[in-house]
Amino acid sequence: MKERTVQLEVLRYNPDTDTEAHFQRYEVVCQEEWVVLDALNKVKADIDPTLNYRWSCHMAVCGSCGMMINGEPKLSCHAFLRDYEGVIRVEPLTHFPVERDLVTAPDDFMEKLKRVKPYVIGKMKPIEEGEHRQTPAQLMKFRQYSMCINCMLCYAACPEYGLTPHFVGPAALTLAHRYNLDSRDEGRKERMEVVATKEGVWECTFVGACSEVCPAHVDPASALQQLKIVGSIDWIVEHLLPGGKS
């Protein structure tokens, strides 16, 4: 196994002692095939136990380890050292308040996730009647949008969210779309009250950065554009067509 000495430049912030963030340089011997998370773990175990960050699954499915690596939002368990040269700059995910070192406060995201009503809405049938019939085609209609691991890389990448923090944001809106498309759901109208608003999908200007950084291939940008079309048609039906509800 080949070894490689890696230099990390990591943002540090401790509210007990710091008024501002500062960078700290670490040099650590790594295996060639490691990811940035492995390097951080080695730093914490052998060099500096006071370094703080979140991680768990190490297989890009729990969404804990999002951070900025050389200015790009990435999962540190999925950022391979072989793709980086020179000093690697590691910072907490942009657009979120920094609690400590690489740990951000995701409160705004959690609230927005809840706001879009991401659950099946409609009359629940009894268990005894068995499953809802859903063909493979119906499943494929929404399945891509159910893959979101809630890692918030899209919120770090989205400049709208950075400039206008009241924006509901890519992941939350995509989750609303996922349920809208699910044949078992009847809650589209309720969700559109949250989605088709100024701070909802209409804040999006299709920068597309969210889809570029998404590690789970969800393509939130496409969900948001589709929501805009749905929202527009709703509006036309409601306001311009005879018989549309007001």
Add this chain to the structure above:
Amino acid sequence: MSRRPLIREVPPTSWFFRHPRYLRYMAREITCIFVGAYCVLLVVALQRLAAGPEAWAGFLQGLRSADSIVFHLLALAAALYHAGTWFNATQKAMPLQVGENFVPGNVISGAHYVVWVVLSLAILFFAGVF
């Protein structure tokens, strides 16, 4: 000894320098200025046409100036970039599902390009270019 979350401000007028993808986005957005300006030019052209042969000749003369040529080159580049980014984006907004599969996005965008070329050729034909 307690929480004091650090807020990192986003620079409102220079955020797009942070990454090439944001510069590309801003370039795309700026193209609308050129597209809009060209529309204004077309309106002016109609007005000059309605004002008589002298006004029209003067307008055509103006089009041949160096400034005008530079503007037209820039506007053409902007319009091409504008159209290209728009067509590439359409595949995101209109997924076409056939059974369990989706029509590849490139096919949807590609169809837009084809229609664009056909319409452009038609316009040139009716304009007497060939």
Add this chain to the structure above:
Amino acid sequence: MDTIRTDVAIIGAGGAGLRAAIALAQTDPTLRIALISKVYPMRSHTCAAEGGAAGVIKPDDSFDLHFDDTVGGGDWLSDQDCVEYFIHEAPKELLQLEHWGCPWNREADGSVAVRPFGGMKKKRTWFAADKSGFHILHTLFQTSLQFPSITRHDEYYALDLLVDDGRCQGLTAMEMRSGELRQFHAKAVIICGGGAGRMFPFSTNGAIKTGDGMAMAYRAGAPLKDMEFVQYHPTGLPNTGSLLTEACRGEGGILVNKNGRRYLQDYGMGPETPVGQPQLKTMELGPRDRVSQAYWHELQKGNTVTTQWGECVLLDMRHLGEKKINERLPLVRELAEAYLGVDIVKEAVPIRPVVHYMMGGISTNTAAATPLPGLFAAGECACVSLNGANRLGSNSLVELLVFGRRAALSAIEHIQGLPAPDAAALGACADATQKRIDTLYARTDGTESMSGLRREMMDTMEKNVGIYRTEAGLQEGVAKIHELRQRYGRVILTDKSKVFNTDLFQVLELGSMLDCAEAVTVGALARRESRGAHQRLDYVDRDDRNFLRHTMVYHQGLDAPRVDYLDVVITKSPPGVRDYSGDHK
């Protein structure tokens, strides 16, 4: 210390915890529910489970068959009354998830699809691509958001249970972002804190699987049951330990040694079945303990493939074809490509067994109640015992749902008519937690490095408590873990700050792991037989006369734990032979 008053406190917000919370909220919307977790719910390790969840649903299947598969798979250590309850509840729970929006894979006619899984006679594993655990977790979490009576306390590290009047009535926890301690006063507590696989150096488990819930109950006097039964999943990536789901084999993948031989047939799981046409309950679809043990034997014989990451065998899925792989095993393909640089469509992937699951845990009965009144447990942290000496793949995800719900119902029964907790008495208990934390912060004469102790613990478990165990090895393991527990009393907390101090959390997690590790090693040494996942080179046979019993380990502070036994409940299936050969009926 601030007090939060609630009716039921749930520790752990993974599949079991979320299911319990929803069951409480639906059954009685007036109940106050505190859902406490050291991570945001979506990070719970349920998300990493891949293969699926088993439930009898198809016409060719029967409850009797699921019962027999589970009891046999568990090498007759499962409590059969519990298995009986479980198999009947399983399909109902999976249907409930479907109603809540879980994207189960479907047949062409729109009904739920099932796939073959190890040790199961019939196809009964419901699945959502190869991210079943992920989808189950997110379905539960998103569904839970509609219940206002569930109050979540995200990133609260649970520390100690509060016991008064012989009943569990709450817990202390630290709000991780501020470092502030809080006490929760409740009429019932449900622990759903997961397993403790991180005590081993090489596992499929995420960083959070450190047995904190198990240790809390253990320290409060509840026994840990059957801890020596640690499951090795046969197919993990050799460098990161990441899980390659059993579904790889369910869909037809084969295991070969360095000579290209499908070696499982040499260990009672033959005759060889045609490539790409797996036969249920034999060859690559044998139970996990047997398949992992076969690797060990091949290793001894020198038949393994030497790679830069150690000795491996090969999992070959090339014959499945790209289409089937992309449809049913997309995550597996991504993992192998990203972390190993192997495209499973083109090459066989090197794998080795990795620690995956703990059959043992907090002892509960079929109603998910521990011997400590007011304390309930469900999921991997509990031992009902459903899984006995070896768990069948795809029983665990359903176990979360069935017993998460059962724990909720038991908790509701328990709290009827109970008076509110005595705040003063519980406050006095909570002082112990304050003292424990203060001691760590105040210590200036510490001598032990946290990461050093952790490394020693992991090395000991790997060396002495592996797939095959010996008397000498286990005695060494017991002594070493005991020593580490004493040395832990002098561990250094380097970071003395309060805000999100992961050095502190890792120190505390190490304490939990050491407590659980002691139960594992002591239980393993005392069990002088081989059964399921507990294999001894010096006692190779199963000994039903002496050991058809559960190991019960009781915490005795820093002293060695007390070991006792509890008979296994046998109802309709007396101990038999586990037959995974192709000629079995």
